Amino acid sequence: MKITDARVVVTAPGRNFVTLVIETEDGVVGVGDATLNGRELAVASTLTDHIRPLLIGRDARRIEDTWNYLYKGSYWRRGAIAMTAIAAVDMALWDIKGKIAGLPVYELLGGASRDGVLVYGHASGHTFDVLDGSVQKYLDTGYKAIRVQASVPGLDHTYGIAAGSAATYEPASGSLPEEDVWDSALYLDFAPRLVSHVREQFGYGVHLLHDAHHRLTPIEAARLGAQLEPYRMWWLEDPTPAEDQGAFRLIRSHTATPLAVGEIFNSIWDCQQLITERLIDYVRASVTHAGGITHLRRIFALAELYGVRTGSHGATDLSPISLAAALHIDLAVPNFGIQEYMPHPSPAEEVFRTGYRFHDGYLHPGDGPGLGVEFDEVAAARFPYVPRYLPVNRLVDGTVHDW
Known part of the structure; x- marks a missing residue:
């Protein structure tokens, strides 16, 4: 079951979310969350510009192999942006696996x-x-x-x-x-x-x-x-x-x-x-x-x-x-x-x-089979991305502190 498409949708229905949608040649679709609060577009770019080309043509059933391919294959390991992007792929593949089996992921x-x-x-x-x-x-x-x-x-x-x-x-x-x-x-x-x-x-x-x-x-x-x-x-x-x-x-x-x-x-x-x-x-x-x-x-x-x-x-x-x-x-x-x-x-x-x-x-x-979430891309288009940052904390004397 080869992956035929992978696309990123950034939407803001109340706040910003990044969603990865993976499609397969058999018509099975999986979704994963790629949201990193305050750095959403960095993850979206990682998925679109660097990871998507690696997914097309891969077997969607090979979850463990794909995880290691993306993690070890990039050489620059770990970090919030990279791991969030990998997480989105991983969730989408588990969603697909569950739908193929007709079982919820916990099973x-x-x-x-x-x-x-x-x-x-x-x-x-x-x-x-x-x-x-x-x-x-x-x-x-x-x-x-x-x-x-x-x-x-x-x-x-x-x-x-x-x-x-x-x-x-x-x-x-x-x-x-x-x-x-x-x-x-x-x-x-x-x-x-x-x-x-x-x-x-x-x-x-x-x-x-x-x-x-x-x-x-x-x-x-x-x-x-x-x-x-x-x-x-x-x-x-x-x-x-x-x-x-x-x-x-x-x-x-x-x-x-x-x-x-x-x-x-x-x-x-x-x-x-x-x-x-x-x-x-x-x-x-x-x-x-x-x-x-x-x-x-x-x-x-x-x-x-x-x-x-x-x-x-x-x-x-x-x-x-x-x-x-x-x-x-x-x-x-x-x-x-x-x-x-x-x-x-x-x-x-x-x-x-x-x-x-x-x-x-x-x-x-x-x-329900898979993760049990349906993602409505038409509805998502009604809520465009809104640039936002998390706050910065300072002590009374002006020193930057942990937020």
């Missing part, structure tokens, strides 16, 4: 290991009262796990706060990056009060998560983790930049609060030390940015050996194709932990028709 991965995928939602508010309303809304919807974020007093803008009554937040800005001001001291004083308040209001019957978003030093993260211990967090996410994997050794030595990291990882080598030394409890690599289903399975298989569970990134900076692919992996792997879930806004639903379903705090990818 090709060994079948279901559970009945559903536990997900967590994002509750936030500029004040505790607004946050309480947001948490209650998720509880009423059936969520059993909720990430909580609130505005830090003294800062004009805090990461993770939904705009107005929107269910999601949009961190990407316009033609130039917006610049936020950050003060770790203010945050470290506030974060334990935030979590304490939520526990006082809602008790311990709900799992709580919190995202520090890479902004702390290792010793600051260790202090925060220790302060959060009484509140039985599901995890503290991205406490410090993970380029220095050994930094988590210091955090680990000071706190028993579970640690999660990895949404910006793009290969198994980004988390090898974190996993093999048991420095984290959850690896958050996403199927889109970590080389697709083929490579993410390798990461999760390594994690299983060391008691590390999965917690894949699943925000709306990835398309519904990515979420569907993640759910197939989540349903199959033995060491699943939890899946991030932010429903996409209605414009995206016009472009991506999905088969996954939510019930009582769990998602299921559905039983």
Whole structure:
């Protein structure tokens, strides 16, 4: 079954998404997500100008061979742009494989290991009262796990706060990056009060998560983790930049609060030390940015050996194709932990028709063949690309800081 065409569609139904469409001589079509927030066109160019010519004429059934051909054959390995492009090809080929077999992808991965995928939602508010309303809304919807974020007093803008009554937040800005001001001291004083308040209001019957978003030093993260211990967090996410994997050794030595990291990882080598030394409890690599289903399975298989569970990134900076692919992996792997879930806004639903379903705090990818997502290119054409950047963070004195 030879590949006859591969094309890239960039569309913005609510935010920018990059989709790879692969066609075969038998008429079977597969889709993959190639979205890299703030660098979408770089991935689109990589696919169109460099990878597409390599795909035409290849056997679509040879997923592993194609993955290695694209990864090892380029010589310039790894990196977010290259791995996102490879991931899109990989997802599309798994989609095709499932359609050929007439089975959902999770069946090709060994079948279901559970009945559903536990997900967590994002509750936030500029004040505790607004946050309480947001948490209650998720509880009423059936969520059993909720990430909580609130505005830090003294800062004009805090990461993770939904705009107005929107269910999601949009961190990407316009033609130039917006610049936020950050003060770790203010945050470290506030974060334990935030979590304490939520526990006082809602008790311990709900799992709580919190995202520090890479902004702390290792010793600051260790202090925060220790302060959060009484509140039985599901995890503290991205406490410090993970380029220095050994930094988590210091955090680990000071706190028993579970640690999660990895949404910006793009290969198994980004988390090898974190996993093999048991420095984290959850690896958050996403199927889109970590080389697709083929490579993410390798990461999760390594994690299983060391008691590390999965917690894949699943925000709306990835398309519904990515979420569907993640759910197939989540349903199959033995060491699943939890899946991030932010429903996409209605414009995206016009472009991506999905088969996954939510019930009582769990998602299921559905039983349609392949990934279970239909991509409407006619609808996608109604939403042209809009240049956007992620924000830049500065300390009070103007120093560029981790965002």
